[in-house]
Structures are given as structure tokens and as C-alpha cells.
Amino acid sequence: MTMLLPIVLQYLPTIETGAEHLWAWVMSVRAAAQQSGEWTDENETQFRAALQASGKDAAYQPDPK
Amino acid sequence: MKDQLQLIAQVVLIGLGPVLAKHGVTIGNADVDQILGGLSLLGGIIWKFWHWNATPSAVPSAITVPIKQVVPLLAFAAVFLGAIGCAPLQPGADPIVVNVERTETVAKSSFDLVLNVDNSKRSFFATNAPGFHNFCEWLRARQTVEETNSLPRASALLVSLDDVKLAYKAGRATSNEVYAVLYTVQSAESQASAWMTVVTNQPSTH
Numbered sequence: 283m284t285m286l287l288p289i290v291l292q293y294l295p296t297i298e299t300g301a302e303h304l305w306a307w308v309m310s311v312r313a314a315a316q317q318s319g320e321w322t323d324e325n326e327t328q329f330r331a332a333l334q335a336s337g338k339d340a341a342y343q344p345d346p347k
Numbered sequence: 348m349k350d351q352l353q354l355i356a357q358v359v360l361i362g363l364g365p366v367l368a369k370h371g372v373t374i375g376n377a378d379v380d381q382i383l384g385g386l387s388l389l390g391g392i393i394w395k396f397w398h399w400n401a402t403p404s405a406v407p408s409a410i411t412v413p414i415k416q417v418v419p420l421l422a423f424a425a426v427f428l429g430a431i432g433c434a435p436l437q438p439g440a441d442p443i444v445v446n447v448e449r450t451e452t453v454a455k456s457s458f459d460l461v462l463n464v465d466n467s468k469r470s471f472f473a474t475n476a477p478g479f480h481n482f483c484e485w486l487r488a489r490q491t492v493e494e495t496n497s498l499p500r501a502s503a504l505l506v507s508l509d510d511v512k513l514a515y516k517a518g519r520a521t522s523n524e525v526y527a528v529l530y531t532v533q534s535a536e537s538q539a540s541a542w543m544t545v546v547t548n549q550p551s552t553h
Contacts, residue, residue, distance in 0.1 A: 303460040310456035314449035318434035320441065320516075321448050329451065330509065333502040341459070341466035342499040344487040345473075 443522055447512045447529055451505055454536040458486060458501040461539045479542045486535070501535075508532050 321329070336342045436442060465472050465483040472480040490503035498506060511528045514520035 303456070303463045307453075307456040307460045310452050314452045316434045317445060317449055317452070318440065319437040320444050325448075326509075329455075330506070332455065333498065333506055333509075336459075336502045337498050339462075341462040342487055342501065344484055344489075344499075345469065 441516070443525055444512060444516060447508060447525060450529060450533060450536070451508060454532050454539075455505060457536050457539040457543070461543055462486060462501065464543070476545070479545065482538060482542055486539075504532050504535055 436445060461479075462483055465480055469480065472483075486501040487499045489497050490500045491497050492503045492506045493510065496506070508528045508531075511520050511525050515522065515525045
């Protein structure tokens, strides 16, 4: 699945805004539903890294004052 | 009135799907959540976005998502959400910890979704949906966590929840403390999901 997803997205260039995030949201719901055990240390590290990275994401930056 | 009923039905479908998929409903030996959760969520999303395939409106749209391209993606999601459904907990897994981690996963992507949608047309949303834009700005406001770590509130909320979860796993926090932070994150996540439904709704032409 993780190999197919980038290929699928690559062939959907006309989606302008939001669809890839909508897809990511659907997949996160699926991942949450499928989770059967506690995160491994690696999962934990990845999640924390993603949170830290969001601090530099343009979408997470407030409007300039 | 019809538009309002339609919007309510869409919100119920999109909201019901993740709830069923996440918490599960089992009647007898049948895993009702596996099928209903996936179908409800996907039905709601397809219905929600279906109007983008209709005749273009003169009123500017919030976002542009050609439904013909989205449907194949949702078909993939149907396979995974509808056919596979919820997984049972492994023996020894703490349901509180797993529930927190599930919430963290969904909340992170919900925040990503609304913030990126708003970021794509900030001036549009600031003018036409100021409530949504203000909510996104609230999520973006810098907060200090772990004493020196400055992050957007959306991330800071999740870091705080994760910190409490880790403290709970280490025996340094109670389940009540975990639930207190969990409810805060779930509240913000619910608002994000609600705004997602509103801002992707086609503006009324009459």
C-alpha cells in the first residue's frame, strides 16, 4: 500500500487542493481503526518528529502581522 | 431548509463513520462497525464532494476537488475501511494508551487537512469564512511545551497529550489525567472535522 499510494497520487495531477490531505485523513482513520497494540519506540519517534516538523510547515505559520 | 437537512445528513455520515470505525459496535457475533463505519464515512464524503462534478457556479468555491479524481481514492479507502474494519487489541495492550494513540493519529491528520485547506486560500477564507480562518489561526498560535519547545497549538496539544500518555505508561500519571488532556484534544479535533465539512460545502447560489 505504501508503495502504491505515491504512484496513485502521481497520476492525479489535476487535484488542486485538499485531496491529498483528505486521502491522508481517510488513511489515518484506517490506521487508527487497524491499530491493535501500543506504538513501538519507532512509531513514537516518528510521531514526535512529525509534530516538531510541523513547526516549520507553511500551513502551520500564523498570518503575518 | 433542504440544504440544511442535506448538510446535517452529510455531517452525521462523515462523523458516524470514524466513530463506528474507531470505537466499534458489535451486535452478537457480527462486527457491524466494520461495514457500517466504512460505508457511512465514504458515503458521506462522496456525497459531500459530489457537487464539484456539477455545473460550475458563478460563486467562488472554497476548494476545487474534481470528484472524478477523488472517487478512485475513496474506492481504495472503501476496500481498507469497509473490508478490513477494526482490529482487536492485542493481549497486554493498554486500551487507554491505544485509544490515545488512535486519537493522536486522527487529530494530526485532521489538523493537517484544515490548516492546509485554509493555507491554500487564506485571504478567501479570512473574508468569506472568518470563523474557520480564526479557528485555523488559533491552531497556529505558538505555544510553549516542555518548558522550552515552541510549537503551533495544533502540535503543542498533541505533544502535551503524548507526554501525559508516556507519563501514564511510566506510572507517573493517572488515567484521569490522561482523559483530561485527551478530551481537550478530541474537542479541538471535533471542531476541525466540523469546519472541514462546512468549508468544503458549495456556497448557496440563491
